[in-house]
Every structure is written in structure tokens, then in C-alpha cells.
Amino acid sequence: MEMLIGEEEIRNRVAEISRDVRDQLGELDPIIVCVLKGAFVFVADLVRQLDFPFSVDFLRASSYGNSVVSTGEVKLELDLQQAISNRHVLVVEDIVDTGLTVQYLKANLESRNPASVSVCSLLHKPANNVKLAAVDFCGFEIPNDFVVGYGLDWQGYYRNLPFIAQVHETDT
Numbered sequence: 089m090e091m092l093i094g095e096e097e098i099r100n101r102v103a104e105i106s107r108d109v110r111d112q113l114g115e116l117d118p119i120i121v122c123v124l125k126g127a128f129v130f131v132a133d134l135v136r137q138l139d140f141p142f143s144v145d146f147l148r149a150s151s152y153g154n155s156v157v158s159t160g161e162v163k164l165e166l167d168l169q170q171a172i173s174n175r176h177v178l179v180v181e182d183i184v185d186t187g188l189t190v191q192y193l194k195a196n197l198e199s200r201n202p203a204s205v206s207v208c209s210l211l212h213k214p215a216n217n218v219k220l221a222a223v224d225f226c227g228f229e230i231p232n233d234f235v236v237g238y239g240l241d242w243q244g245y246y247r248n249l250p251f252i253a254q255v256h257e258t259d260t
Contacts (some may be wrong), residue, residue, distance in 0.1 A: 089236070093228055093252040098238060101227045102130070103210065106137035108225055109178065113206070114140040118176040123193065124148040124166065126182030129239035129247065130210045130227075134182065145170045151189050162192040172202045178225075182240050183211040186230075187221030194221070211235065211252070227254075 120142050122131040131241050135144060148166035177197055184190050190207055206223035216232045230252075237249030238241050246253070 089246075089253040089255055091251050092230065092235060092254050095250040098227070098251065102133050102210075103137060105225050105227060106134055109134070109208065110138060110140060112117040112224075113142075113176055113178060114138075115244060116176040116203070117141050117143075118178050119170060119172055119176055120144045120198075121168065122146045122177045123189075124175075124183045125247070126239045126241065127180050127210070130182060131180050134208075137147075142168065147193070149189050149193055151192075153259070160186075160188065162189050162236055163197065164192075172197060172200050173199065174203050177202045177205045179207050181204065181207065181209040182221050182238075183213070183235070184209045185213050185216055187217040190223070193245070211240075 120131065120135060122128055122144065125147050125148065145168045146166065147164065147168050149162055149164050151160065151162045179193055179197065181190060194205050194207065206224040207222060209223050210227040212223050212226045212229050213214055213232050233254045234242070234253055235252050236246035237252045239247050241247045241253070242255055
């Protein structure tokens, strides 16, 4: 593994994103939707910096299974507990890779008649985003490499790393 984004760089960027979220959604009482499992560390750090009313909910969607490559099929494994009709929704992802999961989630959530749906992602792989999924708040654009740390895993491991690391084939 090789460190790609350090702990301090992440902390600084999360603070910047929190200011951007406040500026755009701070007066709208949004629902912050954490996409499990990968976004939980990012969401925890992000919401602690938000100084306006909001609620938090969780869902779980995956297009990876146990692979490092997207299967091409999104599965919704856990749905929201709150109704989102007429509410502003901020979907928080760990990474937008192919764009498939974000596109699926956005369409799914929009079918429930929210006031708006925005997407925030810590990481974005624009070269691999074949669905051209829109990311409204982006932490870092990264190359098309498999990464772990800060909530992202490889087969359930490495979520605890305080930084983002590239995984090389020899590491797996």
C-alpha cells in the first residue's frame, strides 16, 4: 500500500466541504444520508462540523460485493428509516467510482419526491465515472486505483486507517 491522501489533508478538506454544505443547505434542515458502510467515517467527521439543524439517516447500497471491481449491478441492502418527501437530501458517499451507485441512489431517492437531492463524496474517480454521475460536493479527485482507509475497505479490512492508501496488486 502507498499513502495517497494524508490525515491532515483529509481533515482540512472535510472542514472546507462542511462550510460549502452549510452555505448551500444550512437553512434548509436537510437529511444527511450516509451510504454504508464506506462513508461512515467521513459522515461522522462531516456532521460534527455542521452548525445548523439537520437529521441523519443511513442506507446501504453496493455494486462491489467482495470484489475490487464493480459488478455493474446495484443492490439496496438497507433503506432509509425517515420519509424524505419535501425534504432536502444530501447523500454522502465514500467514493464515486463508475457512478452507477450514485446514479441508482439519486433516481431511487428522487422517486420519493424530496425537495432536492445533492451528492457529496469524499473521493471521485472522474476517469472511471462512465455514468457521468454528478457530484455536488467533492473532497478529492483520484486516479483509477483501488483505495482503502478512512472508511473504505478491502474485504472488510483497512477501514480504520486515518489516511487514504492505494492498494497494489501485490498487497491483495
